[in-house]
Amino acid sequence: MVTATEIAPVTFQYSHVIGRQEVRSGNGFFNPVAITRDDNGLLYVLSRGTETPAFFPCKRVTVFHPDEEEVVAEFGQKIPPEDADETTPNGSFMWPTSVALDSQGYAYVSDEWLNRVSIYDQEHGNWIGMWGIPGDAPGEIDRPAGLAFDKNDNLYMVESRNHRVSVFTRDGKFQFGWGGYGDGDGQFNLPWGIEIDHNGDVYVADWRNDRIQKFAPDGTFLMKFGESGDGEGQFNRPTGVAVDKDGHIFVTDYKNDRVQVFRADGSYVTIMRGQAGLSKWGAERVYLDPTIVQARNRALNLQEREGAFQGPIAVEVDDDGHVFVLETARHRVQVFSKQTAMFAGEL
Amino acid sequence: MTATKKDPVLVVLQMSGAFDALNTIIPYSDPLYKDYRPHLKVEPEEVLAIDDKVGFHPAMAPIKDLYDEGKVAVIQGIGYPNPIRSHFRSMDIWHTAEPSKMATEGWLGRAIQDLDPNKENVLTAVNFGRGLPRALAAPGVSVASVGNLETYGVLTGIDGEDQRAEALDIFSRMYSPMVGNGPINDYLSQTGLDALKGADILRTAPEIYSSSIEYGGDMFSQWVKNVAQVHTAGFGTRVLYTGLNPGAFDTHANQPTSFAKLWGEVSRAVNDLYQDLKEHDANQEVVMLLFTEFGRRVQENGSGTDHGSGSVAFVLGDAVKGGLYGEYPSLQPDQLDEGDLKWNNDFRQTYATILDKWLELDDKAILQGEFEQFDFIK
């Protein structure tokens, strides 16, 4: 039997784009790797930044309003590599990977070089604490990647080099975990992003296995989809995953430079390839400088080249059908809204 | 030149990252200035006025003090043809004095060849910083490049005084031209022994030096202190070079804070150096050149400024006839060069003046061309 949801075409209307390349603080990002959203609709974007040159102060979390495109807070800072050891100042980043918010709005940032989670308060982004013990025993962590909170403030952490998911309380007390290296069900190969849906089920971007795995909240394997390749339903290093209230699953298919959308059962729906124009923050920069305006006017295939996703690395959704796609190589968030046909069925 | 006059010495201070000329020497009475700089403008009452048109940024008080004593030439509107807004390429142009094509020899490298044609002094030129700026490079010119004067030398990683002394003893013996037969053995021997000798001499500088001046704790101030230490030690060094770390003045954002901090540190270090030299009765034989690779956009970008052209440079010292040189570029929109200050004097005019009137070298040969000179040297 053909169900209504399968006939009803789902499309994504491009809304706008937020961001620009910004080495320092302010209206922009620098090689962002993670995005999350708070209950008030503010977006948190984590800029991982680059290694070189060392004097670029490019690592930070930027908190901003996605409609007004206004930065409301920033926190975290880069440390020089020679200080990236046990003496690292509190609150600073070396290789930050993810940001997640607990029910009270505290921000948790994982760092895969320092093997720790740093916690910042809601209002000013002040550092208030951290935890993390390097290692591979249960409760120890090696290369934390994606972070996600469940409704009870349990923090689900993907550990890429331990190839597993570990669940902690907010203050770092280990609860339970699952996984291990491999390509069998429930095993991982350098996993990255994580998402918890409205039912509490857990999705992991199993990066080097080129697939998404879904688990029950307690880690019981539920399903998987995807394989290596660049066809529909295939992945080349999936990094991020998000699930909306209708159960649609969004996956950033990183090295294929696209986002794929799946139904709740893992079946393929569509591909998004990006269509960014000039962002508000980008325009602030461009119109200051007549030479950039001229260069844009004469550039070959500007719209096509500028619009396309380049390094889509993380994705976030809200309950109003918005999809926020974060691109690391273009330092921006493309915003789309989901359109479901009003009518589906027979006359 | 009298027989008792000491050899003229040049100290070059490189302000990497391109400082914002418009907020360095500020045209505070021009109403357009405020229009271009709604956030970054310095209020007229804060400017350290030179005259009723321009003045120093408030963080530059220590340099302004020297200016008031008539020891600072301000070269306004300095630049070069067809300005390039790449830090690296533009710095290269300043180093090689060759704006139209890529060149390998530095202007000071050639000056050093002339200062010490028979390579009699291994310390004719000394650089403080990591790596040698191309300005000092020329065939056959060996320049000591010192990251840390206290520990400068070869095999600094060998711990223990005795072990290190032993290692250096072996080093000097194994670099004897009598040992080995590689393709360039003699040259390597000479270079190795010169380096060892230079290091031996340089390391004595901090021991000889004493001064009442307390330099700032930042790296630049420490290097400037090293300049004073080496000069006052009397090694016969004629060119001393140092600068800020790459990108320091590259104020695309948060300019008000970082710009004032940097100029505060730099100005203090410059004044400290002058006072230090004076304390050692060594102020008369030293002239300083302070420059940056280009200017920045006249129109601010909100919290900072982007790459531009048309800059300002400073020449300082007792031998300098203080005052304003060049013209302040017009801020009228139709007088800007694609939104930048338009340069009106070639940086090689300043080089030519220093080479000819101060170091008494053949500026035309070194710069490979003739440039109209200023009269900022007494």
Next chain:
Amino acid sequence: MADQNHDIALMAHLMRRAGFGAQYAELEERTAKGYDATVEELLNPDVNPHGMDLDVAERCFIEWSHQTRGVPEYFAFRMINSRCQLEEKMVLFWHGILCTADSKTQSYPTSYDEIEMFRQLGMGSFRDLLVGISRDPAMIFFLDNCLSHKGAINENYGRELLELFSMGVGMDGEFNYTEDDVKECARAFTGWTIANNVPGQPYGRYHAQFVYNPEDHDEGIKTFLGETGNFNGEDVIDIIAKQPATARFISRHLYSYFISDEAQVPSWMETPPKDPETIKMLEDEYFRSGYNIKSMLRVLFHSDAFKNARFQRVKSPVETVMGTLRLVGDWTEPKPGFEFIFDEMKHMGQELFNPPSVEGWHTGQEWIDGGTLVHRINFTADFVGDVNQPGVREIINRLADAGPVISPEQMVDTTCLLMGHYELADETRQMMAASLEKGGTIHTDTEEFGTRVSELLQMIVATKEYIYA
């Protein structure tokens, strides 16, 4: 044993020249496979695994995956870690001859495309490589071919193509081409240009794209090196490729890079090759193989001239730094702090992606002056002096295998072998042994032994002998 020593010494030599050096265990392993087999493995990177986890490296250095930044670091990481060492060494070779500088081009994505082009074409037909570099957006911008138009040529690329990329000014005292040839060459390349790129603001740099614009191509008759026709760029390259001067030029470059330092390029018209016989052999192979670089390299690596040329070249700064890191086994995995490594090569006089001019780097003796020598020695000594480095640990362990006590002479000699069969002058060797002697009997089973080895290693890398490869 003597034979095996000889074989390992030769393998160490091959790996220093055709690569960036190798640890002793790799030398043993490759020696067991044999010299010829190793040469073939090195010559065929396309069929051999490079043995690096670039996937993970790109994840750690996130900017590598789209080449928006970090391209020099990426290149260096490959030099350190690729098992296909010759592939990287040839990329560096061409980077030093077919030069562009990032200080002008300011586009890492476009520089990345250039080195990938070298990787694809660098061991194939030299003719194809010349076509590749003529279509290379970084080069077109760097040497202003995008400013060369029908009726208003810019000679820059046309000239350097002849002077620095293929034939050289002259050979055996005669000029290879005339000023008219330069102009005609430039005319043939009119219309070889680049698309107006998306600007780097606000979203970062984009890869530049080659465009052939027939409207701007000069369709007139040209006379180039004695041949006349309506030549386009590829026709001119066909003519260049078959010149004896081109065979000579490339042979001398290969000789200087792999065998023994030649005179600097600008003097080649007047200064004959050091070793005319070997050059002749390479020239012959150039024509025999249809301009094939790989075939020339095969002849080179099997030549007596190559095998007998141990320690006849001054190591470049890149070879020094990469060789040291490979010797001590550092940077086998991504970690923070790579910038330091770049600064070191720069301070020693070789900044990747920023050759001092279109002539590339001057080599041999010109690498060394007082400042660069101190940097070179101190950098190398700091790394080999670190007993926590796996490669240093390995040397210590292998020395200890000799027994509980080792004589000073044996310790110096064995250490030199383990570093890649370095050869010290007798006097140097005796000085080191005498110094060890002063420290008393050398017990290999003590903690202090590691320190003594590390001090010896630091002394060895400070020698004049170690400056050569």
